[in-house]
Amino acid sequence: MKIRAPLHSIDVRGRFAYGLVFSVWRGLAVGRVFTVPTNPRSARQLVIRGLITAASRAWAALTDNQRTGWDDYANGLSRTNVFGQDIKATGFNEYCALYMLASDVGESPVSDAPSTDAPILVTDGDAAEGAATGEIDVTWTAGQGGFVDIWITPVLGAGRKARESDYTHNSYTADATETKTISGLVDGGKYGVKFRQIFANGQAGPWTQETLNAKSS
Numbered sequence: 001m002k003i004r005a006p007l008h009s010i011d012v013r014g015r016f017a018y019g020l021v022f023s024v025w026r027g028l029a030v031g032r033v034f035t036v037p038t039n040p041r042s043a044r045q046l047v048i049r050g051l052i053t054a055a056s057r058a059w060a061a062l063t064d065n066q067r068t069g070w071d072d073y074a075n076g077l078s079r080t081n082v083f084g085q086d087i088k089a090t091g092f093n094e095y096c097a098l099y100m101l102a103s104d105v106g107e108s109p110v111s112d113a114p115s116t117d118a119p120i121l122v123t124d125g126d127a128a129e130g131a132a133t134g135e136i137d138v139t140w141t142a143g144q145g146g147f148v149d150i151w152i153t154p155v156l157g158a159g160r161k162a163r164e165s166d167y168t169h170n171s172y173t174a175d176a177t178e179t180k181t182i183s184g185l186v187d188g189g190k191y192g193v194k195f196r197q198i199f200a201n202g203q204a205g206p207w208t209q210e211t212l213n214a215k216s217s
Contacts, residue, residue, distance in 0.1 A: 055096040055109075070091030070113045073094055074094040077094065094113075098110070099202060101202040101204060102201060102202030105172045105198055107202070123140055124141040130182075130214070132215060134184060136185060136212065136215075138181075138193060141178070142178045144197055144199075146199040147198045149197070149198045150169075150171050150180055151170055151194050152168065152170045152182060153167055154168075154191075156190045156211070160190075187216050187217050188213055188214060188215070196208065
């Protein structure tokens with residue numbers, strides 16, 4: 001293959017055979033080795049994809065009045081995106097979010113939008129080192145009903161702060177349990193932990209977020 005053009009003025013786009021891909025990035029012509037995109041298919045990812053599909057189909061099956069109710073519900077709420085900005089979600093977004101959360105904890109999704117906003121923080125929620133080496137305990141005062149949704153990061157290096165992308169789902173634990181012990185962690189390792197209340201209709205309260213060390217020996 002030969003490409004001729006005046007110096008620094010070449011413009012090549014697209015894929016050549018199976019080796020190189022050419023494109024423009026920030027006004028510059030660039031080339032890279034062609035790779036086949038990955039499609040992770042862990043058990044958890046397949047569950048989430050299935051819930052997204054089911055939620056979209058369920059939305060299409062709602063009545064016009066029900067969809068209007070979800071739009072009104074969304075107008076009264078505010079969400080924070082990955083950049084920390086307050087944004088307004090659509091009725092479809094809010095419906096799917098609640099549908100997926102309710103389904104994920106084994107509850108029946110609701111068709112009509114809730115009449116009230118999501119409740120406050122998990123009552124007296126706290127995270128502290130556990131009783132045994134490599135454990136962290138998440139505790140709360142039971143009584144609000146539903147489940148507590150718990151997420152944790154991998155062990156964090158010295159001076160490292162947890163990013164939102166670091167968190168992975170740990171468990172949904174029934175509110176009545178009052179304590180969830182996360183075990184199998186690094187002896188004295190530092191972790192980011194966050195948790196929130198999930199109610200039977202799929203509504204979620206705000207996050208309680210902690211950075212702490214697991215029990216050391």
